[in-house]
Amino acid sequence: PADTPEDKSETVGLALPQVEVKISDVVTGDSVPLGEQGEICARGYLVMTEYFRNPEASAATVDKDGWLHTGDLGTMDQRGYVRVTGRLKDMIIRGGENIYPREVESVIFTHPKILDVAVVGVPDEVWGERVVAVIRWKDESDQPTAAELVEFCTERLARHKAPKEWFSAEAFPLTGSGKIQKYRIASLVGEGAYGVVS
Structure with missing residues (x-):
């Protein structure tokens, strides 16, 4: 409720409590600097473990460190607010x-x-x-x-x-x-x- 109208309309907000979010380089998987575009990844209690009976899709989506690769492109500002900027497959x-x-x-x-x-x-x-x-x-x-x-x-x-x-x-x-x-x-x-x- 305390977020500005701009943050509500232009971002997807902050990470939920006990959830990590990073913006990763689409090639290396390393975190990119704040403000740079990359793939939105999340890790925490709410991230799925795997796809049912589909180990290939699971390995492509959740990496060995538990980061779920959303397939969404985005940026994160210095406050931690994330903007979705597109789809990786596009x-x-x-x-x-x-x-x-x-x-x-x-x-x-x-x-x-x-x-x-x-x-x-x-x-x-x-x-x-x-x-x-x-x-x-x-x-x-x-x-x-x-x-x-x-x-x-x-x-x-x-x-x-x-x-x-x-x-x-x-x-x-x-x-x-x-x-x-x-x-x-x-x-x-x-x-x-x-x-x-x-």
Whole structure:
């Protein structure tokens, strides 16, 4: 009850009593410095021991030190408040660089002509993955060009994070609870189901 409205709306709060939370490097598993993004991990009495009759999934989720790897990306501030910034499985690896779709999407959302966006990684023979954006427009008759969108992004993001391919969609595939199914969007891009923004 004593938390500020900003903390209540922008963070998931503090760890519960007798529970440890850390933000770990997605490669090494070591704790990252405060404010840096990594995987949210938890350890304590409420963490499961294992998946029922599934030792492979158990080993992939709970490490030897008892840390449960949530698959969520986040940051922790100096007060211990945690912000969720994305999903590890959505992370794009391009030429050895980790690109977080939510970071790219938050920039694209600020474009005045864009209603909604989903950023996904699609396979690339040279770089491993390519960064692709699928857009829903506020006004179908008033769309910027792909070159304008790339320029908009590169003014606000590192060049390697900016999508080089842009597609338009009338709607995104959703789960029953209304979450965007990014794996389906990546498949639909590969199938040529979306219109190309030129």
